[in-house]
Amino acid sequence: MCLAIPVRVEEIVSDEKALANIGGVRKEIDVTLIEDLEVGDYVILHVGYALNKIDPEEAEKTLQLFAELDEVSKQQALDAICV
Amino acid sequence: MKYVDEYRDGKLAKEIAQQIRKEANPSREYHLMEFCGGHTHAIFRYGIPDLLPDNVKMIHGPGCPVCVLPINRLDAAIELAVTHGVILCSYGDMLRVPGSRRRSLLKAKADGADVRMVYSCADALKIAQDNPDREVVFFAIGFETTTPPTALVIRQAKKLAVKNFSVFCNHVLTPAAISNILESPEVRELGVLPLDGFIGPAHVSTVIGAQPYYYFAEEYQKPVVIAGFEPLDVLQAIRMLIRQLNEGRAEVENEFSRAVTYQGNNKAKQMVADTFELRRAFEWRGLGLVPYSALRIKSEYAEWDAEKRFTIDYKSARENKACECGAILRGVKSPKDCSLFGDPCTPENPLGSCMVSSEGACAAYYSYGRYQERSIKNDADTIATDASQ
Ligand code: SF4
Numbered sequence: 434m435c436l437a438i439p440v441r442v443e444e445i446v447s448d449e450k451a452l453a454n455i456g457g458v459r460k461e462i463d464v465t466l467i468e469d470l471e472v473g474d475y476v477i478l479h480v481g482y483a484l485n486k487i488d489p490e491e492a493e494k495t496l497q498l499f500a501e502l503d504e505v506s507k508q509q510a511l512d513a514i515c516v
Numbered sequence: 517m518k519y520v521d522e523y524r525d526g527k528l529a530k531e532i533a534q535q536i537r538k539e540a541n542p543s544r545e546y547h548l549m550e551f552c553g554g555h556t557h558a559i560f561r562y563g564i565p566d567l568l569p570d571n572v573k574m575i576h577g578p579g580c581p582v583c584v585l586p587i588n589r590l591d592a593a594i595e596l597a598v599t600h601g602v603i604l605c606s607y608g609d610m611l612r613v614p615g616s617r618r619r620s621l622l623k624a625k626a627d628g629a630d631v632r633m634v635y636s637c638a639d640a641l642k643i644a645q646d647n648p649d650r651e652v653v654f655f656a657i658g659f660e661t662t663t664p665p666t667a668l669v670i671r672q673a674k675k676l677a678v679k680n681f682s683v684f685c686n687h688v689l690t691p692a693a694i695s696n697i698l699e700s701p702e703v704r705e706l707g708v709l710p711l712d713g714f715i716g717p718a719h720v721s722t723v724i725g726a727q728p729y730y731y732f733a734e735e736y737q738k739p740v741v742i743a744g745f746e747p748l749d750v751l752q753a754i755r756m757l758i759r760q761l762n763e764g765r766a767e768v769e770n771e772f773s774r775a776v777t778y779q780g781n782n783k784a785k786q787m788v789a790d791t792f793e794l795r796r797a798f799e800w801r802g803l804g805l806v807p808y809s810a811l812r813i814k815s816e817y818a819e820w821d822a823e824k825r826f827t828i829d830y831k832s833a834r835e836n837k838a839c840e841c842g843a844i845l846r847g848v849k850s851p852k853d854c855s856l857f858g859d860p861c862t863p864e865n866p867l868g869s870c871m872v873s874s875e876g877a878c879a880a881y882y883s884y885g886r887y888q889e890r891s892i893k894n895d896a897d898t899i900a901t902d903a904s905q
Contacts, residue, residue: 463665484664486775487775
């Protein structure tokens with residue numbers, strides 16, 4: 434029930450409605466709760482309503498945290514071999 | 517799908533898990549509660565328990581909206597459809613939850629009541645507009661994620677003067693439930709439920725922000741890490757919690773910063789505050805009466821409040837005695853402690869609310885069978901260790 438998915442806003446129809454790409458299909462979603470929406474923004478869609486925007490920079494940072502970890506563990510693996 | 521696939525990378529998942537194994541101190545246990553059913557679902561779907569060392573234990577919290585709705589509120593919804601003859605609309609999962617005498621909305625529908633599954637509350641308003649000579653009630657349930665849409669639809673009904681539409685409001689609040697768990701005798705006095713830290717909800721927090729959790733971190737000295745619903749998010753949050761516990765910190769950290777800010781969504785919060793007010797107390801399945809834990813519709817919108825429009829009789833209802841949902845929702849029991857689990861209780865034939873929605877602990881256990889695999893794996897490990905000795 435809490436299922437919510439990130440969707441890309443393709444067209445802003447009004448303050449309340451926008452068209453989003455949902456699995457390749459364009460659908461109307463309610464964007465009343467979102468301020469400063471722009472085409473190309475990703476929003477979290479829940480029961481037909483956008484709850485919040487996704488911040489691309491923060492998304493990148495989180496991914497980097499995973500990736501950095503990747504580097505660290507690689508380094509540790511290397512160290513282990515060298516010892 | 518962008519913002520989904522990157523967070524499901526299997527190789528990275530193994531590496532984060534490796535890191536967790538390295539950082540978890542083998543001389544202690546880590547009991548971490550994921551409050552939210554969305555996390556419970558992800559944990560089982562992606563086999564996260566199998567990736568964790570044995571001293572890191574996940575406890576499933578009460579954050580599954582259909583699971584916590586008490587039976588008498590569900591009975592009341594059935595009564596609205598059957599006795600008052602309204603068109604009753606609700607989200608899909610709600611229709612299958614067994615009420616008293618194992619009656620559900622779906623059974624009421626089979627017996628001729630007009631019960632309709634909607635994807636969005638806006639669909640319910642549309643049904644009202646299309647059926648002006650019928651009363652249409654939206655059976656609203658859920659945490660802070662579904663509440664802003666319900667607020668919007670009530671306001672819309674007022675704006676458009678849709679007279680035959682009303683909302684049976686059962687919206688509940690996450691922070692109140694977390695307090696209740698932390699204050700429970702099982703945690704405070706009896707100590708039967710060891711609880712070291714929380715994984716904070718993903719989508720609920722996009723609305724309420726990180727701010728409400730600071731109180732728990734401080735007052736109860738429990739770390740909270742807000743996490744997204746993808747497997748890498750959950751693993752990373754577990755790792756962050758372990759770090760905090762190792763370092764003796766109890767802070768609020770935000771792993772889901774791509775969608776959660778400190779404040780949350782102010783516009784959504786304002787809409788909710790303008791439309792609803794706190795109930796003094798509300799009953800939760802499993803938790804009992806929880807003070808200030810739910811919302812009701814403000815008198816300004818009384819015309820669209822089903823509880824004011826219809827006389828609803830809340831009879832005390834008996835739960836299936838053998839069903840352990842109550843204890844499972846409090847985190848003190850696990851689905852496998854229930855004698856009905858799997859036989860006869862299954863997602864096709866749910867005997868309790870935790871077996872209905874995919875976010876319910878029983879349904880998650882059943883669908884992904886992780887616990888079976890885990891015990892098999894443990895057996896295999898034991899055999900392997902025995903053999904090597
Ligand atoms: S298995 Fe079924 S009966 Fe047992 S606790 Fe879960 S929902 Fe209740």
